[in-house]
Amino acid sequence: MPSFHRAAAAVIATLALLAAAGCDPQRISELQPGVSTEADVRDRFGVPENTWNEADGSRTFEYNRQPAGQVNYMIAIGADGKLIAVRQVLTPENFAKVQPGMAMDAVRRLLGKAAKVVPYPLKDEIHVQWRFANARNEPQVFTVVQGPGALVLRTETGPDLDAPELKGGK
Known part of the structure; x- marks a missing residue:
């Protein structure tokens, strides 16, 4: 039963976050x-x-x-x-500021908290991802590949394959 409560709490928190984000333009x-x-x-x-x-x-x-x-x-x-x-802050101008050798603390300060962090221990890399919409309003993911010493190795940008629009939902 406790796992059910955790799952329900996670769903409620996600719905609250989505509702809050939808109100941002009004708040601003x-x-x-x-x-x-x-x-x-x-x-x-x-x-x-x-x-x-x-x-x-x-x-x-x-x-x-x-x-x-x-x-x-x-x-x-x-x-x-x-x-x-x-x-x-999730803009092409800020993404362009993220360069190899940059400390991940500075990336966090520039872009805010990431959407997802995926470790690849065999490669000694961590992929840190932010979801954003490009100029054509297409869902994208900006990925910072972090290497040893919490330093940026490289960056990548591609389609957000987890976006509801690309999974057939809306």
């Missing part, structure tokens, strides 16, 4: 840089997945929509507690 439209406060951001988005303190006293909140969604947000809050910017 309600925020105004220089006017909205940290409390306004938290009221609309909840507790961030991660918070980074910046050198200038500002903070960056990570709001992750993986594994079910195709976006991750970084929301910058100034030292004065006011919203600076909301950025969707």
